[in-house]
Amino acid sequence: MNLLIVSRKYYPEVIGGGQISAHFIAQALVNAGVTVRVLTFTTEGTRKDELLDGVNVTRLPIRTLKLFPRISNVEWMYREMKLQTLHFLKEFRPDVIHALNGESVPSIAAVSRITGIPFVATVNGPTLFCFTQEGTDSKGNHCFGCKGRQRFNETMLKWGQGSLINKAKAFGFWLYSYPHMYLLKKSCLAAKQLLCVSSGVKSTLLSIGYPERLLTVVHNPIETHTKVKSTIKKKLGIPASDKILFFAGRITINKGVQNMVAALPSLPKTHVVIAGKGDYIQEITELAARLDVSERVHFVGFVSNEALGQYYSIADIVIMAGTFFESLGRMLLEACSYGVPVIATNYAGNPDVIEDGKNGFLLQTQNVAELCKKVKRILAAPKLAAQMGKYGKQKMRHEFSPEAVAKELTQVYENVCTENRA
Numbered sequence: 001m002n003l004l005i006v007s008r009k010y011y012p013e014v015i016g017g018g019q020i021s022a023h024f025i026a027q028a029l030v031n032a033g034v035t036v037r038v039l040t041f042t043t044e045g046t047r048k049d050e051l052l053d054g055v056n057v058t059r060l061p062i063r064t065l066k067l068f069p070r071i072s073n074v075e076w077m078y079r080e081m082k083l084q085t086l087h088f089l090k091e092f093r094p095d096v097i098h099a100l101n102g103e104s105v106p107s108i109a110a111v112s113r114i115t116g117i118p119f120v121a122t123v124n125g126p127t128l129f130c131f132t133q134e135g136t137d138s139k140g141n142h143c144f145g146c147k148g149r150q151r152f153n154e155t156m157l158k159w160g161q162g163s164l165i166n167k168a169k170a171f172g173f174w175l176y177s178y179p180h181m182y183l184l185k186k187s188c189l190a191a192k193q194l195l196c197v198s199s200g201v202k203s204t205l206l207s208i209g210y211p212e213r214l215l216t217v218v219h220n221p222i223e224t225h226t227k228v229k230s231t232i233k234k235k236l237g238i239p240a241s242d243k244i245l246f247f248a249g250r251i252t253i254n255k256g257v258q259n260m261v262a263a264l265p266s267l268p269k270t271h272v273v274i275a276g277k278g279d280y281i282q283e284i285t286e287l288a289a290r291l292d293v294s295e296r297v298h299f300v301g302f303v304s305n306e307a308l309g310q311y312y313s314i315a316d317i318v319i320m321a322g323t324f325f326e327s328l329g330r331m332l333l334e335a336c337s338y339g340v341p342v343i344a345t346n347y348a349g350n351p352d353v354i355e356d357g358k359n360g361f362l363l364q365t366q367n368v369a370e371l372c373k374k375v376k377r378i379l380a381a382p383k384l385a386a387q388m389g390k391y392g393k394q395k396m397r398h399e400f401s402p403e404a405v406a407k408e409l410t411q412v413y414e415n416v417c418t419e420n421r422a
Helices: 017-031 075-088 102-115 148-159 164-189 199-207 232-236 257-266 281-290 308-312 330-337 368-379 382-399 402-421
Strands: 002-007 035-042 048-052 055-061 096-099 119-123 193-196 215-217 243-248 270-275 297-301 317-320 342-345 360-363
Touching: 002 017, 002 075, 002 102, 017 035, 017 055, 017 330, 017 402, 035 075, 055 075, 075 102, 075 164, 096 102, 096 402, 102 119, 102 164, 119 402, 148 164, 193 199, 193 402, 199 215, 232 270, 243 257, 243 308, 243 330, 257 270, 257 281, 257 368, 270 308, 281 297, 308 330, 317 330, 317 368, 330 342, 330 382, 342 368, 360 368, 368 382
Parallel strands: 002 035, 002 096, 035 055, 096 119, 119 193, 193 215, 243 270, 243 317, 270 297, 317 342, 342 360
Antiparallel strands: 048 055
């Protein structure tokens, strides 16, 4: 079988959870005997072909509209990606195309319509269904498929703060959101299958009217790991006997890192280690100062995927305590792959990773007291923590292994090709 994977951004030029998962998927499919080509795009330079960990990757340049960055990143980009993909198909003719991120779906829907090649699309975030791309509104409610007043309010909150010019721009964005979101929905409905990375994504799409026949759950893959020797505690000046709560990702208000910090006054000899960048660092720093826990809050900045293992190896618990719609949080997968207990909000894709009480705990509220209680249960019971870590690792090996995911995807491709020939 010939497969073309199309992803607007790809590892290692962009190192995010989606890009890392895309590369793991490509590797797993190659190892399963599928002929895979990955097509991705760059706004700089010329064409680049490379063999990356056994995967043939082609990076093609696309033009941008320097004076209109918003349009350049959406409809114009879709057009450029469509044209480049059609040109690429002259040298590689796949049986099926897999759009591996939301930005690729409109382009590949157009390519499929022109060429007759069927396509499937991975749904790994709210991009295709939420105009603000957050997945949750300012009140913490999911806003997939939102419209009318809810979309207006969230658009104005995100882009219309401050000056009248900002308000006018935000109003323009709101008007533009209707044809834009219509295009995205039309493109999604043209796919042969929408591959939801978690049951939470699938149930959310069902709730906004997508037909069940179009939706299949296929998790992102993760390999299991062995903990490594780490000097991170020593470098950060953390006593060897103290405990570590760890977070890795974008530092924004809806990721819930502030809840971890707010819990520290009730958790003696416990530190919060935060890896990543974001626009909420200053607020968290000020919160730590007010609570007199600054010495136990450690910002380590961006950490490469290769180096994260040193942090998971010293973490006692990995926590995702926010309201952001995590389709399938890669941080949770990685923590489990290292045998670390996890705590996360009972929302979106988190329950696909966490079996409450077995490899961690699910939070039912945003109440810091609940978070404290569940952290204390794990930290006070080393035997329970060890059991949770072992169970999480086994879960990753059985349900989320690259081999298991490749098998599921291959079956989807074969079904799509059979249906297309009928």
